[in-house]
Amino acid sequence: MIELSHITRVFTAGARDVRALDDVSLTIPDGEIFGLIGSSGAGKSTLLRCINLLERPDSGEVRVHGVDMLGLGRGALSAERRGIGMIFQQFNLLDSATVFDNIAMPMRLAGVPTDRIRARVDELLGFVELSDKATTYPPRLSGGQKQRVGIARALANNPRILLADEATSALDPETTDSILALLKRVNRELGVTVVIVTHEMQVIAKTCHRVAVMSHGRIVEEGPVLDVFSDPRERITRRFVRTIIDDRVPEALVEKIRATPENYETWRLTYAGEASAGSSLAEVNKTHDVTTSLLYASVHEIDGVVLGVLVVQAKGTPEVLDAAKQYLRDAGVGVRQQDLDEMAHDEGNAA
Amino acid sequence: MTDFIETYFATTPEVLLEAAADTLYMVGISLVLGTLLAIPIAMGLVLMRPDGIKGNRVGYAVLNVVVNIARSLPFIILMVVLMPLTRFIVGTRIGTTAALVPLTLFIAPFMARLFEASILEVPKGIVEAAQSMGATTWQIIRYFLLPEAWGSILLAITTGTVTLVGATAMAGTIGAGGVGDLALTYGYQAFNTPLMVLTVIVLIVFVQAIQSLGNTLARRTRNRA
Numbered sequence: 001m002i003e004l005s006h007i008t009r010v011f012t013a014g015a016r017d018v019r020a021l022d023d024v025s026l027t028i029p030d031g032e033i034f035g036l037i038g039s040s041g042a043g044k045s046t047l048l049r050c051i052n053l054l055e056r057p058d059s060g061e062v063r064v065h066g067v068d069m070l071g072l073g074r075g076a077l078s079a080e081r082r083g084i085g086m087i088f089q090q091f092n093l094l095d096s097a098t099v100f101d102n103i104a105m106p107m108r109l110a111g112v113p114t115d116r117i118r119a120r121v122d123e124l125l126g127f128v129e130l131s132d133k134a135t136t137y138p139p140r141l142s143g144g145q146k147q148r149v150g151i152a153r154a155l156a157n158n159p160r161i162l163l164a165d166e167a168t169s170a171l172d173p174e175t176t177d178s179i180l181a182l183l184k185r186v187n188r189e190l191g192v193t194v195v196i197v198t199h200e201m202q203v204i205a206k207t208c209h210r211v212a213v214m215s216h217g218r219i220v221e222e223g224p225v226l227d228v229f230s231d232p233r234e235r236i237t238r239r240f241v242r243t244i245i246d247d248r249v250p251e252a253l254v255e256k257i258r259a260t261p262e263n264y265e266t267w268r269l270t271y272a273g274e275a276s277a278g279s280s281l282a283e284v285n286k287t288h289d290v291t292t293s294l295l296y297a298s299v300h301e302i303d304g305v306v307l308g309v310l311v312v313q314a315k316g317t318p319e320v321l322d323a324a325k326q327y328l329r330d331a332g333v334g335v336r337q338q339d340l341d342e343m344a345h346d347e348g349n350a351a
Numbered sequence: 352m353t354d355f356i357e358t359y360f361a362t363t364p365e366v367l368l369e370a371a372a373d374t375l376y377m378v379g380i381s382l383v384l385g386t387l388l389a390i391p392i393a394m395g396l397v398l399m400r401p402d403g404i405k406g407n408r409v410g411y412a413v414l415n416v417v418v419n420i421a422r423s424l425p426f427i428i429l430m431v432v433l434m435p436l437t438r439f440i441v442g443t444r445i446g447t448t449a450a451l452v453p454l455t456l457f458i459a460p461f462m463a464r465l466f467e468a469s470i471l472e473v474p475k476g477i478v479e480a481a482q483s484m485g486a487t488t489w490q491i492i493r494y495f496l497l498p499e500a501w502g503s504i505l506l507a508i509t510t511g512t513v514t515l516v517g518a519t520a521m522a523g524t525i526g527a528g529g530v531g532d533l534a535l536t537y538g539y540q541a542f543n544t545p546l547m548v549l550t551v552i553v554l555i556v557f558v559q560a561i562q563s564l565g566n567t568l569a570r571r572t573r574n575r576a
Contacts, residue, residue: 054483079485080485088479090476092479093480109484109490110485
């Protein structure tokens with residue numbers, strides 16, 4: 001378990017101070033893949049570095065598996081860090097050492113005997129599917145292979161936690177998928193808690209169980225990934241979700257909806273897993289005096305669960321619309337009023 | 352051969368060989384001593400930088416100023432200034448061995464600056480990765496900074512060696528001998544132009560050989576596999 005409480009970190013940039021982290025508290029249970037997302041400068045990488053104290057917070061408390069990290073002396077901190085692997089956007093491998101020696105490094109630093117190092121490196125090379133590259137130097141590897149070496153190196157001392165700092169941001173989409181699949185294996189097969197920092201919602205959708213959204217040094221929203229995707233509350237979160245589920249409609253269509261003479265509402269309907277908003281909507285049309293027109297529909301797989309999002313315009317009397325909404329909710333469909341302004345206007349790219 | 356040398360250069364093969372040996376002796380010893388001094392100085396400069404892993408404003412400022420002062424003095428002046436120290440260490444102020452003291456103290460800060468630049472080329476992320484593995488400061492130096500900077504450090508040593516060859520010529524003024532001294536005293540001052548040309552050629556060959564060797568070693572370190 002990773003517990004960060006009331007973490008504050010201020011950087012001095014010239015004459016003024018920048019609050020990189022502003023009273024942030026976060027708990028990450030064991031065995032989870034946890035995502036930290038935010039725009040650049042939101043403080044997500046700084047927060048990640050507070051876990052293994054590559055960044056020392058100005059105030060607050062850091063506990064990893066119950067150990068008060070800030071209270072440790074130099075030697076004890078080194079020992080704790082061996083239980084926390086880390087991978088980086090730029091891989092940070094030694095170009096002057098072979099793949100074998102790179103992966104062996106954390107064990108050599110820890111004084112592990114040579115024969116045990118050899119066996120463990122062979123095992124790790126197999127795990128990351130690079131057994132044929134042991135004697136290769138990193139400059140000869142592709143980006144994806146370099147990150148695999150990085151992951152193998154981070155796992156060398158059998159850590160219980162793996163920190164991934166923008167680990168796929170320098171990779172192409174296909175390679176990103178393979179690295180994310182590997183991180184999921186690390187979590188599932190080795191039981192390692194994985195904390196992923198990213199600015200790409202795609203990474204969160206494909207990999208994480210839970211997510212925290214950061215903005216200006218604070219966590220503005222946190223929850224299970226499926227919940228955040230189906231019902232994002234904060235504006236910044238909606239912007240990130242929109243990079244995957246882009247439910248905006250053309251301005252002209254919005255104008256047309258506004259011009260509707262009858263009483264109407266626009267709804268954002270979400271359903272996960274077994275429920276289907278499509279059939280429930282058809283039922284509503286039959287059983288209630290409501291006409292609905294579809295504005296947007298999509299189906300995505302988020303954290304292994306199918307998430308459907310529909311935006312519809314529903315016409316009818318207020319009483320009937322309320323009854324229809326209740327009917328849909330009873331059928332397991334999430335219903336929220338959709339703000340037309342927000343639907344139409346491009347608020348800029350979240351990333 | 353002896354006749355040929357005596358006819359054209361008005362000197363003996365023994366004199367030429369002794370000069371070459373003196374140059375190699377002075378360059379070799381002061382290079383080794385200078386490098387051994389320069390590496391810890393460079394490491395100190397890198398580690399104590401305000402954003403370094405052992406950030407220490409005062410320590411950095413002091414070391415920085417000391418290196419700058421040492422680098423301010425032209426070799427010929429440094430030689431004179433250091434004479435008392437030389438006599439204390441070697442027992443004499445003149446001769447080939449006496450020249451080792453100013454040569455070493457001349458080249459060490461010069462190479463320290465070059466090494467500092469080489470070590471600073473190592474990406475910050477490498478140090479971060481080392482720290483995340485729980486590496487101690489000594490382990491970061493030994494297993495991360497030095498190996499990663501090694502190719503660049505070899506080129507810096509090459510530059511230092513060539514600079515030393517030049518400095519040894521001036522060491523002739525304190526009776527240190529060597530190829531440069533041969534060119535000045537036997538060649539230039541005795542109006543022996545053929546000998547002077549010969550020594551120039553020997554010096555050019557020296558420098559070319561050193562540079563080629565340095566480049567080859569650095570390339571081998573950098574383009575492994």
